[in-house]
Amino acid sequence: MAATLRILLAAGARIDPHEVAVGQQVYLGGVSSGVAPDAWETLRRTGVLLKGPITTPQGGGYKSVNVTLRKALGLYANVRPARAYAPFVATHHPAMDLVIVRENEEDLYAGIEHRQTDEVYQCLKLVTRDGCERVVRYAFEYARAHGRRKVTAMTKDNIMKLTDGLFHRVFDEVAAEYPDLQADHMIVDIGAARLGARPETFDVIVTLNLYGDILSDIASEVSGSVGLGGSANIGASVAMFEAVHGSAPDLAGQDKANPSGLLNAAALMLTHIGQGEVAQRIQNAWLCALEDGFHTGDVAGPHTLQHVGTQAFADAVIERL
Amino acid sequence: MAATLRILLAAGARIDPHEVAVGQQVYLGGVSSGVAPDAWETLRRTGVLLKGPITTPQGGGYKSVNVTLRKALGLYANVRPARAYAPFVATHHPAMDLVIVRENEEDLYAGIEHRQTDEVYQCLKLVTRDGCERVVRYAFEYARAHGRRKVTAMTKDNIMKLTDGLFHRVFDEVAAEYPDLQADHMIVDIGAARLGARPETFDVIVTLNLYGDILSDIASEVSGSVGLGGSANIGASVAMFEAVHGSAPDLAGQDKANPSGLLNAAALMLTHIGQGEVAQRIQNAWLCALEDGFHTGDVAGPHTLQHVGTQAFADAVIERL
């Protein structure tokens, strides 16, 4: 986070960062949501959260902070770009450049689970017309605003004819309002396989929460850029930006972590708050640093690499702004 | 199916095939399950079904025959081997050779879906201790019987702590009874990504129904051998064998379909009924045919190919028995 903020300020981002506490320390301080009470007020005021990697204490029983924030703040769309940075980062799919828009509040993530008997357990998958419409419309608006051509929905509506069927139906309805964009639908099993094997054939994908969870990990892996991607969680009044990768508590404070995921999340944030030109400057400088062979230790690349620490990597980006 | 049966009989399989009707014609004849009434009696008597590719009429409202058969016959474990046949079939992962054992009756496939209002839809995910235990135990027994070393469970129990948590807990309990086998667990999003990128690191995977559906399509795609894999649906008293790929109605009757998927399913069937040596003979002859460059039109390979029709391909296998 420190490295990322340093780059943002050096690039001339007009931001006034306020720190709030979420995760490990808050849980251990006895707040079961993992979100410090005063954080909510700050979040509602600023409307924007850049979230660093957070840790949940071992041992279970703790609710995911991610899921809590998504639900409490009404962050209905999770936007996850996945692209190749060939030849600077190794991948079988140099042409891939796609965005997954994942529904972010409903589905099996609604958190409605029961133990009926010691032998029988249930989880409720919830899908609403509003939830579908919000995220599908967001996907089409995003596609149009970013010069993308095609939106692909993925569901399993050959089995779940009501719930996934609703998502598919709403998709078709909304798609009809965007005749300038192509729209198609795939069954998610075949879609996931195709995404793994031929990611370059996708543009924007919109899907339900759980499928989006799985698909975005596949996309990020085949791009070769796990650890490099940023994501946006969009709500009506608040938006949250974070790296796609999870936390690596064993790397904390060692000047080893790769700031790229959070930096790319910050670039999405700057675009969101109308500072797209600063975002562009940062991403160009970051790409130049990769091009010049700078990488933190986690990245494998085909050409000469200079493995450097977190702060040296940030310096390399700043020098290229 | 005709090509496959021809090979089976030529190889000396001791079988007495009875034909039963399922799918398109049965649906159109007004049987809503898609399974002809007299089929049930035959199935219960023989205990073994080799199922050809079937078609469901267009237009929705039809229940999947696959799901109906799995549930009505209590086929609790769906076994899907996925391996590379390099260099005869192109793949990035020549060393991959894994088996997915998928729970086959529960989860969101239980078919419990409701429309609460026109705006709110629900689907119930059902997980029982018995269901978990049956399939997990089957996976460990399978691994032991087939000289495999490791069983990996995949769940999303960081979100679904009760349902997926139960599967994970039962997995750990059963694993403790098989100290000769390695056992590990992955969250399914990361597991799916790893499967797509490094399938050679897996051996046996056991998982819930829907995850298994998605994971097996990924595995089959990265093996390069979609269209070549066979699968087994195992129940206490009946077993059903089928190709992993779906039907291709536009190829029917044109001598173009690839019989390999059904042939490999038939090999699993022969092993299941104690004719493993015939199965082995068939698979060797089939591999020799691939090695000699025989392929139906759907397969892309790196070396000289002879694209032949279904029956000529079967002849090539039979010549090599």
Ligand SMILES: CC(C)[C@H](C(=O)O)[C@@H](O)C(=O)O
């Ligand atoms: C950590 C977990 C709760 C989360 C999810 O399942 O959504 C993660 O996998 C993600 O994709 O952001």
Ligand SMILES: CC(C)[C@H](C(=O)O)[C@@H](O)C(=O)O
């Ligand atoms: C056709 C469909 C019902 C089936 C499933 O979802 O199980 C298929 O995708 C499969 O994997 O066998």
